[in-house]
Amino acid sequence: MNPRIKICCIQSIAEARMAISHGASAVGLVARMPSGPGPVSDGLIRQIAASVPPPVATFLLTSETSARGIIEHHRRTMTNTIQIVDELREGSYDDIRRALPSVRIVQVIHVIDEGSVDEAVRISFLADALLLDSGNPRLSVKELGGTGRTHNWNLSRKIREQSHCPVFLAGGLKPENVREAIETVEPFGVDVCSGIRTNGALDEHKLELFIKEALRN
Numbered sequence: 001m002n003p004r005i006k007i008c009c010i011q012s013i014a015e016a017r018m019a020i021s022h023g024a025s026a027v028g029l030v031a032r033m034p035s036g037p038g039p040v041s042d043g044l045i046r047q048i049a050a051s052v053p054p055p056v057a058t059f060l061l062t063s064e065t066s067a068r069g070i071i072e073h074h075r076r077t078m079t080n081t082i083q084i085v086d087e088l089r090e091g092s093y094d095d096i097r098r099a100l101p102s103v104r105i106v107q108v109i110h111v112i113d114e115g116s117v118d119e120a121v122r123i124s125f126l127a128d129a130l131l132l133d134s135g136n137p138r139l140s141v142k143e144l145g146g147t148g149r150t151h152n153w154n155l156s157r158k159i160r161e162q163s164h165c166p167v168f169l170a171g172g173l174k175p176e177n178v179r180e181a182i183e184t185v186e187p188f189g190v191d192v193c194s195g196i197r198t199n200g201a202l203d204e205h206k207l208e209l210f211i212k213e214a215l216r217n
Contacts, residue, residue: 002215003182004189006059006168007196007207008034008144009038013051015202022204023211026057029079033063045077048088065200066092069098081106093126104128109159111151117158124163131191132156134171139183150177151185153198160185173208179216190214 009026016027016185029045040048050056058079063088064070069174073187074082081104082096084125093105107127111118111134120130150172158166166188175193182190196206 003012003187004168005211005214006057006170006189007202008059008061008170008191010048011038011117011200011202012044013039013048016048018202018204019207020052023215024209026059026081027052027191028059028083028193029077030061030063031063031077033061033085034186042073042076045079049079054141057081057104058206061085061195065089067093067095067099068095069140074100074103080104083108085133106131108133110134111155111159111171114155117155117162120159121162121164124165127165129166129168129188130159130163131168131170132159132185132187133191150181153181156187160187173210175206175213178210179180179213180202180215 004025005023006026006028007024009030010016010027019027020198029048031042031045033039046058052058059081060074060079061083061093062070062073063086064073070082083106085108096105105127106129107123108131108212109116111132124130135151156171168189168191169181169185169187170191173192175192178190192210196210
């Protein structure tokens with residue numbers, strides 16, 4: 001089965017339309033972050049999300065760490081999916097589900113070491129999907145995505161093999177390595193941001209190449 005394609009760091013309605021026209025099944029909309037590329041205002045996220053036709057998924061990337069903060073953030077943006085890029089520290093996934101029953105929850109796991117595998121498997125019982133990225137929330141200024149770095153795909157494969165929910169692979173993907181990444185990890189979907197941008201803007205040529213490679217059998 002071909003992997004789902006998520007194009008992240010979308011900056012405008014025009015970028016969302018470009019991504020969808022080339023076959024993206026999801027777009028990522030980055031809200032305020034402690035570091036990394038691509039943040040846009042909550043108002044713009046809401047506008048872009050409203051412009052996206054079903055069945056394309058719209059992911060709100062939130063750095064909120066409490067269930068209440070995540071729920072309030074979603075209500076300002078109205079995406080159909082929430083991507084939690086940090087650890088959920090207050091409240092529970094069930095709290096979010098009760099408040100937002102039609103919204104999917106995707107938890108980011110920053111793949112650092114074997115401990116990341118254990119964390120991912122535990123959370124895979126609670127989230128609708130996992131997204132494996134290359135950030136480091138342990139730093140004084142947290143890296144919560146958009147690093148442009150790959151991580152150990154063998155650890156990601158372990159997570160995918162043991163996960164109880166679908167797994168997206170992110171982190172340093174680009175047209176030149178996405179096919180190898182897919183063959184190594186066999187994820188449900190792949191996610192890309194900086195690997196298909198030029199001077200910060202979505203590059204249509206790189207976008208086409210990335211999707212062509214990702215879907216190549």
